[in-house]
Amino acid sequence: MVARSDALERRDALERRDALERRDALERRFGAADTAGPWNAVLATQLAHRSVRRFLDRPVPEDHLRAVVAAASSAASSSNLQLWSVVAVTDRERIDALATLAGDQDAVRHAPLFLVWLADFARSERIATVHGRELVNADFAEGTLLGVVDAALAAQNAVVAAESVGLGTVYIGGIRNEPERVADVLELPQRVFPVVGLSVGFPDPAERAEVKPRLGFDVVCHRDRYRLEAQDAGIARYDTRAEDFYRGQGLPGSWTGRIVARLTDPGTLGSRRRLRDALRERGFPTS
Numbered sequence: 001m002v003a004r005s006d007a008l009e010r011r012d013a014l015e016r017r018d019a020l021e022r023r024d025a026l027e028r029r030f031g032a033a034d035t036a037g038p039w040n041a042v043l044a045t046q047l048a049h050r051s052v053r054r055f056l057d058r059p060v061p062e063d064h065l066r067a068v069v070a071a072a073s074s075a076a077s078s079s080n081l082q083l084w085s086v087v088a089v090t091d092r093e094r095i096d097a098l099a100t101l102a103g104d105q106d107a108v109r110h111a112p113l114f115l116v117w118l119a120d121f122a123r124s125e126r127i128a129t130v131h132g133r134e135l136v137n138a139d140f141a142e143g144t145l146l147g148v149v150d151a152a153l154a155a156q157n158a159v160v161a162a163e164s165v166g167l168g169t170v171y172i173g174g175i176r177n178e179p180e181r182v183a184d185v186l187e188l189p190q191r192v193f194p195v196v197g198l199s200v201g202f203p204d205p206a207e208r209a210e211v212k213p214r215l216g217f218d219v220v221c222h223r224d225r226y227r228l229e230a231q232d233a234g235i236a237r238y239d240t241r242a243e244d245f246y247r248g249q250g251l252p253g254s255w256t257g258r259i260v261a262r263l264t265d266p267g268t269l270g271s272r273r274r275l276r277d278a279l280r281e282r283g284f285p286t287s
Contacts, residue, residue, distance in 0.1 A: 028211045031241050045164045050211050052168025053107035055201030059090070060113040064165055068200070071161030072154040084151040084195075085120040086158075087186050088113060097185045102174030102197060111199035116175060116182070117155040119147025119284065121191035138191070144284045151195040162200055172197035177271050179278045191283040208249070213241045 018039040025047040026033030065088060072086065089095055090113055098116070099109035108114055121143065125135045137143060159169050175182055175197035182194045203209075219234035235256070242255035253261075262268050276286050 029214055030216050031213065031237075041164070042160075045160060048211060049159070049163060050168075050209050051170040052201075052203045052207065052209060053170050053199070054204040054207040055111055055168065055199070056204050058112060058202050060167065060200055060202075064162075064167065065113065067165065068158045068161045068167075072158040075150075075153040075157040077150050077153070078146050081124065081146065082150065083120055083124065083147040084154050085118045085123070085192070086154070087116045087118065087188075089116065089186070090114075094185055098175065098182065098197065101178045101181050101185070102172050103177060105172065105174060107170050107199050108172055108174075108197065111201050113200040114172075115155075115158070115198040115200060116186060117151045117195050117198065118188070119144070119151050119193045119195050121147060121283065122189045125191050135191075138283075139285050141285055141287055144279060144286060147193070147284070148195055155196060155198060158198065166202065167200055168203035170199050172199060176275060176278075179275070180281065183282065188282075193279060193282045193284050210245070210248070213238065213245050 019036075021044060022037065022039040023033050025044060029047055069086065069088075073082075077083070089098065095111065095114050096109055098114060099105055102108050121135065121138045124138070128135045155171075159171075162169050173196055175194050179194050182188075183192070186194070188194070215238050216234050219231045219238065239254050239256050243253070246253060246255075266273060279286055
């Protein structure tokens with residue numbers, strides 16, 4: 001009886017700990033939470049995600065890279081076509097060139113490892129050629145979407161895996177600023193397109209980076225049908241939290257202000273305004 005009582009006490013203690021950890025994680029991310037619901041190490045890692053832009057001067061071990069890519073390869077893939085690849089860049093000259101092309105970003109330039117996630121039809125085209133066939137189904141917009149979605153799913157699996165082993169990451173959309181020149185740096189063949197970059201390394205503890213607030217459940221999750229007007233109250237609450245967060249990071253403005261500035265002024269796209277042409281030039285149709 002004593003042993004059973006001790007076991008029950010340990011179980012209760014673990015449940016209380018998990019409830020507190022879950023509450024704290026949800027409060028950091030969403031501003032309010034209860035303590036009910038499942039909790040485990042995977043959820044803890046995902047809810048603790050933050051962008052890391054400063055890294056220690058320490059290489060990412062090869063076994064860590066292999067674990068991260070193994071996780072990426074385990075992501076869902078449409079029909080198991082696996083229309084993605086990744087280039088793991090550690091050569092400092094190439095990283096410096098990519099940093100410049102991505103908008104002169106130090107988060108790229110000083111990363112010990114930079115991963116470039118690719119939509120990849122070159123591999124499939126080679127397989128088709130060996131079999132004496134043409135890759136005609138890649139010549140539709142659906143093919144482009146398949147490659148981009150596969151690359152994105154793989155990349156996000158990699159992020160969760162990297163963070164679970166103590167690495168920090170930040171996505172770099174600036175890799176699409178000059179996709180043709182990125183292709184030159186990485187020696188990408190036709191039918192391969194750089195979707196997104198990912199800086200990876202051990203986080204510098206001196207960096208002031210916090211968990212960023214996100215839109216709440218009632219804004220992003222719709223029951224049975226989409227409801228646009230029902231989001232307004234949740235967006236207003238979120239905007240207040242986001243503005244407080246930005247202020248704490250020394251940044252001006254609100255989330256809704258950023259939405260308006262980023263998505264209503266074509267000038268904010270810069271060279272990405274010609275992304276459709278770049279996709280076509282790399283062998284990726286957009287219609």
